[in-house]
Amino acid sequence: MMIRGLLAATLAVPLLSGAAAPAGAEHAPTRVHAPVDQVIKALPVADEHRDGYKRTKFRHWVDADRDGCNTRSEVLLEEATEKPEVGPRCRISGGQWHSYYEDADTDSARSLDIDHMVPLAEAWDSGASQWDGQRRQRYANDLDWDRSLVAVTAKYNRQKADKDPSDWWVPAADASCQYLTDWVGVKTRWSLAVDRKELAALRERATECPDAVVDVPLAD
Structure with missing residues (x-):
């Protein structure tokens, strides 16, 4: 499932710019603004394959x-x-x-x-x-x-x-929450999936960043 639909279905409507319509409706959300743990929950999970890269x-x-x-x-x-x-x-x-x-x-x-x-x-x-x-x-x-x-x-x-x-994670402790929101933001922006190990790592890091927010425009 595309991440736009997942986010529209999973996140509270006020947190999504342009997200007044439900998933599958005519107007898809154009921006995500939500706590990082909620955005992580909305990421699609799939096995990774590097064939042909x-x-x-x-x-x-x-x-x-x-x-x-x-x-x-x-x-x-x-x-x-x-x-x-x-x-x-x-x-x-x-x-x-x-x-x-x-x-x-x-x-x-x-x-x-x-x-x-x-x-x-x-x-x-x-x-x-x-x-x-x-x-x-x-x-x-x-x-x-x-x-x-x-x-x-x-x-x-x-x-x-x-x-x-x-x-791998950033070595500077003060950079951890920024790196988390940056990574999750890019995955969200481009509708990219996470595998299960990656998801577990993101969830663990999110517990250390309770106030972190992802604010990202979705790519066309």
């Missing part, structure tokens, strides 16, 4: 608006805590960033990776294998919600790799 099936770091800056550069510019200078061909110099996974600052753009909050391989396992190439490209370059892609130090992005929350 190739990273190249998600075309990423495109320049969608043709302004000379690709997706990686756009995220760096958006997340800079001290704005860098931008030269020809979107060459970035100077600036400062905060990598929230380990609660550290850096002034080197080269030391940063742009992490897909839900990695491409995990997205494939969770439903993206059924998408067409255009939707996978939109997912891989999602600038329409600022939690889908995050600038983090390469060390921790590569440590995370394609692991889900049952196998």
Whole structure:
């Protein structure tokens, strides 16, 4: 079942923007705003399969608006805590960033990776294998919600790799609830499923974040 229908059926109507109609009605919800534990309960559960996955099936770091800056550069510019200078061909110099996974600052753009909050391989396992190439490209370059892609130090992005929350979690204790809502938000935004181990890990983390709220627009 698509997550929009699950959310409309599971969450209280006032928590969903545009959700006055019941599941299956003409007007589907366009945004989820609800406590993280409720949103986790609404996630569809399914076994994961990586058959056929190739990273190249998600075309990423495109320049969608043709302004000379690709997706990686756009995220760096958006997340800079001290704005860098931008030269020809979107060459970035100077600036400062905060990598929230380990609660550290850096002034080197080269030391940063742009992490897909839900990695491409995990997205494939969770439903993206059924998408067409255009939707996978939109997912891989999602600038329409600022939690889908995050600038983090390469060390921790590569440590995370394609692991889900049952196998990897952010090292900074103060980042835990943010990471939880970011992960659940992306899964919700793109109607992606969770497997049972992942679901158990999310539920356990949610007990440590009783006040956490997911606020995310649903992708078309």
